[in-house]
Amino acid sequence: QHHRWQAPNNPMFDPELLSYTDNKLRLMAELRQGIEQNQLLLYVQPQIDLQQRQLLAAEVLVRWQHPRLGLLAPEYFLEMAEQLGVVYSMTEWVLQHSVAALAELKAVYPSLKLAVNLSSKDLLQAELIDYLQSLLEQHQVKPASLVLELSEQTLADDPVQALTMLQRLEQLGVELALDDFGTGFSSLFYLRQLPISHVKIDCSFINDLHKSDAHIAIAGAIIDIARNLKLEVVAEGIEEQEVEQKLLRMGCTRGQGFYYSRPFELKGLVPWLKQWQQSSAPRA
Numbered sequence: 001q002h003h004r005w006q007a008p009n010n011p012m013f014d015p016e017l018l019s020y021t022d023n024k025l026r027l028m029a030e031l032r033q034g035i036e037q038n039q040l041l042l043y044v045q046p047q048i049d050l051q052q053r054q055l056l057a058a059e060v061l062v063r064w065q066h067p068r069l070g071l072l073a074p075e076y077f078l079e080m081a082e083q084l085g086v087v088y089s090m091t092e093w094v095l096q097h098s099v100a101a102l103a104e105l106k107a108v109y110p111s112l113k114l115a116v117n118l119s120s121k122d123l124l125q126a127e128l129i130d131y132l133q134s135l136l137e138q139h140q141v142k143p144a145s146l147v148l149e150l151s152e153q154t155l156a157d158d159p160v161q162a163l164t165m166l167q168r169l170e171q172l173g174v175e176l177a178l179d180d181f182g183t184g185f186s187s188l189f190y191l192r193q194l195p196i197s198h199v200k201i202d203c204s205f206i207n208d209l210h211k212s213d214a215h216i217a218i219a220g221a222i223i224d225i226a227r228n229l230k231l232e233v234v235a236e237g238i239e240e241q242e243v244e245q246k247l248l249r250m251g252c253t254r255g256q257g258f259y260y261s262r263p264f265e266l267k268g269l270v271p272w273l274k275q276w277q278q279s280s281a282p283r284a
């Protein structure tokens with residue numbers, strides 16, 4: 001899962017990229033510059049209430065419009081950015097534009113939340129707390145409109161520092177979600193100890209849920225534990241209607257995935273919402 005830049009099925013894949021990304025230092029110098037020159041783009045993917053057919057949130061997914069290589073997904077630059085210490089400035093850029101978007105969306109759809117992914121290195125930056133607080137105040141956005149997604153991987157680097165940071169983020173009033181759940185090692189411990197309100201079941205269990213008894217067992221166990229601990233559970237990677245129906249029968253009522261929408265540019269969110277509201281009436 002860590003050397004994903006050879007992904008052959010990625011429509012954005014360009015063979016030139018493979019040799020190009022060998023030159024990490026050059027690419028990261030370009031990323032620093034690219035952040036300043038606003039070459040990053042925010043994509044979003046809707047998160048749906050599977051019963052009510054309503055938009056609950058949108059996950060923000062960063063893209064880099066590289067001047068020569070084209071549109072790059074995070075798999076092409078995120079790990080390098082983490083290793084080479086560039087990721088926090090990217091995170092600030094993403095947070096700044098996400099909170100500004102929340103301020104604008106408030107008038108159209110006040111209950112909508114945006115979920116932003118954090119990297120492990122971000123939890124080593126104590127200034128993140130003050131940065132977020134002043135951003136939310138500046139844009140007059142309710143902290144609870146912002147969800148921060150963290151994976152077990154994000155917490156593994158320095159669990160003690162990470163827990164302190166999560167507690168401070170919770171005090172600030174933002175919501176926390178544990179991402180990619182089921183792929184790490186200390187899953188159940190984290191569910192009990194962390195101030196999280198959401199758990200996202202990793203898409204590797206969800207993609208083929210209707211075809212795999214093992215994945216049904218795993219997803220079912222996660223759903224039951226999460227509900228007992230009063231956590232919201234979100235299924236990631238729903239690609240087919242059978243999977244949605246299966247999840248509903250298993251008691252999972254939130255999801256996102258290509259079945260509803262692939263990620264698209266943030267500016268398409270309000271038009272998407274209008275379309276969605278027209279085409280999918282709430283179920284009786």
Ligand code: C2E
Binds near residue numbers: 062073078116118263
């Ligand atoms: P993630 O947070 O688990 O995000 C979900 C990923 O699954 C996204 O990939 C999304 O496009 C993809 N996905 C959504 N629905 C489906 C589906 O039905 N089927 C399949 N096969 N895939 C689906 P993406 O956008 O390439 O992002 C990959 C990862 O990069 C994210 O995983 C997240 O960990 C990281 N990431 C994305 N944006 C940011 C960011 O702004 N900051 C940080 N630190 N990490 C980010």
Ligand code: MG
Binds near residue numbers: 059117149179
């Ligand atoms: Mg995520």
Ligand code: MG
Binds near residue numbers: 203
């Ligand atoms: Mg995930």
Ligand code: MG
Binds near residue numbers: 151179180
């Ligand atoms: Mg992830």
